[in-house]
Amino acid sequence: MPMRGDLPRLLIEAGLALLDEEGAEGLTLRRVAARAGVSHAAPAHHFNGLPGLRTAIATEGFCSFLHELVSARDALPPDADPFQGLLAVNQAYIRFSWRRPALFRLMFDQLPTENDDLRLAARAVYAILQDHWTPFVGNRPPAAFETAIWALTHGFAALNMDRPYPPDTPVNLSSYEDALRLLVG
Amino acid sequence: MPMRGDLPRLLIEAGLALLDEEGAEGLTLRRVAARAGVSHAAPAHHFNGLPGLRTAIATEGFCSFLHELVSARDALPPDADPFQGLLAVNQAYIRFSWRRPALFRLMFDQLPTENDDLRLAARAVYAILQDHWTPFVGNRPPAAFETAIWALTHGFAALNMDRPYPPDTPVNLSSYEDALRLLVG
DNA sequence: CCGATTGGCTTTACACTGTCAAGTTGAGCG
DNA sequence: CGCTCAACTTGACAGTGTAAAGCCAATCGG
Numbered sequence: 001m002p003m004r005g006d007l008p009r010l011l012i013e014a015g016l017a018l019l020d021e022e023g024a025e026g027l028t029l030r031r032v033a034a035r036a037g038v039s040h041a042a043p044a045h046h047f048n049g050l051p052g053l054r055t056a057i058a059t060e061g062f063c064s065f066l067h068e069l070v071s072a073r074d075a076l077p078p079d080a081d082p083f084q085g086l087l088a089v090n091q092a093y094i095r096f097s098w099r100r101p102a103l104f105r106l107m108f109d110q111l112p113t114e115n116d117d118l119r120l121a122a123r124a125v126y127a128i129l130q131d132h133w134t135p136f137v138g139n140r141p142p143a144a145f146e147t148a149i150w151a152l153t154h155g156f157a158a159l160n161m162d163r164p165y166p167p168d169t170p171v172n173l174s175s176y177e178d179a180l181r182l183l184v185g
Numbered sequence: 186m187p188m189r190g191d192l193p194r195l196l197i198e199a200g201l202a203l204l205d206e207e208g209a210e211g212l213t214l215r216r217v218a219a220r221a222g223v224s225h226a227a228p229a230h231h232f233n234g235l236p237g238l239r240t241a242i243a244t245e246g247f248c249s250f251l252h253e254l255v256s257a258r259d260a261l262p263p264d265a266d267p268f269q270g271l272l273a274v275n276q277a278y279i280r281f282s283w284r285r286p287a288l289f290r291l292m293f294d295q296l297p298t299e300n301d302d303l304r305l306a307a308r309a310v311y312a313i314l315q316d317h318w319t320p321f322v323g324n325r326p327p328a329a330f331e332t333a334i335w336a337l338t339h340g341f342a343a344l345n346m347d348r349p350y351p352p353d354t355p356v357n358l359s360s361y362e363d364a365l366r367l368l369v370g
Numbered sequence: 371c372c373g374a375t376t377g378g379c380t381t382t383a384c385a386c387t388g389t390c391a392a393g394t395t396g397a398g399c400g
Numbered sequence: 401c402g403c404t405c406a407a408c409t410t411g412a413c414a415g416t417g418t419a420a421a422g423c424c425a426a427t428c429g430g
Contacts, residue, residue: 007407029388039409041389046407050388105294112347144363147341151364152333155340162297178329179336183368192378214417224380226418231378235417 062121097157247306282342
């Protein structure tokens with residue numbers, strides 16, 4: 001019926017909306033179908049059941065994620081120093097996890113699948129992160145430095161996604177900034 | 186019927202087993218009930234529906250988690266230096282996430298609930314982590330140092346829980362050890 | 371000792387879910 | 401026209417959480 005915009009894309013966008021509006025439990029084949037105005041079995045037909053829809057949504061999520069990281073980088077003034085770039089991109093990472101927690105969780109819970117598109121999208125995100133920390137490697141072992149800085153960012157995002165852990169701890173990006181500064185020294 | 190061991194505990198243990206054996210999708214009120222040999226509505230009666238069972242299981246998970254961290258600490262030789270202690274406890278953290286990924290995810294997805302028992306259990310875990318990194322704070326800002334070291338560990342655990350991220354990256358605890366050493370320098 | 375009450379559990383029912391098989395529709399093509 | 405094939409729809413089924421009602425043994429006030 002809707003010739004404008006093929007159905008698969010419509011379904012993915014419906015899924016993203018449901019995820020953002022209602023959380024993980026809102027993402028349902030039948031709800032996605034209803035939102036896209038098609039029959040309840042249409043989503044399973046295009047993707048491969050619910051798991052297929054979820055990986056498709058996760059893949060699209062990584063594209064949005066990448067776009068936000070790139071935007072954060074491009075929004076910097078041209079004379080910004082490398083640390084400002086590193087901080088901006090990694091703060092965008094964390095902010096994404098706050099703004100779209102259900103999608104963020106789906107993306108990283110979904111990672112181990114063997115879907116090539118998903119792996120590619122995730123790799124692209126990793127590449128832009130890499131670009132920004134390489135200037136700081138210095139004479140440290142690169143693998144350890146990569147691990148440290150990227151686990152720091154992801155861990156901070158994951159632990160503060162809904163509420164601070166441990167409870168009663170205030171959450172703010174400035175504490176992340178200080179931690180990052182500790183690492184890059 | 187089973188006078189040995191009250192039903193709530195039986196249900197929690199059934200849930201933990203299902204989680205370990207079948208993953209997150211295996212944790213179902215009805216499956217838990219069947220495994221404990223009671224009617225399908227019994228679990229919802231004792232806990233408060235599925236969410237209540239989940240937080241109860243997460244709480245129990247934090248107790249096991251704490252126990253493993255304490256064991257790792259106590260297994261150290263008495264002449265171990267502080268860094269060995271820090272490393273041992275944090276590696277136990279990561280190993281737990283590998284051995285029981287579904288439970289680990291449930292625990293940290295469940296955190297934002299307002300259940301007091303859960304908060305208490307999570308806090309106890311945090312306390313033992315804290316014990317081991319305080320010797321290394323030195324003259325650094327303590328909040329930033331806490332954030333850094335704890336986000337590093339949790340992020341490493343979360344990202345390598347099922348498979349390495351980014352794909353094609355080898356996972357090993359030694360790369361974590363190097364990263365940790367970078368931080369405590 | 372006895373009737374009432376209560377808490378632990380069962381039974382029943384219902385709406386909602388994913389998945390599968392079969393049917394429908396419509397466009398492209400010989 | 402008739403054939404095919406893909407994109408859906410329809411219908412059915414097992415499994416899910418939840419709520420209401422029932423059952424039943426233990427407990428307790430008298």
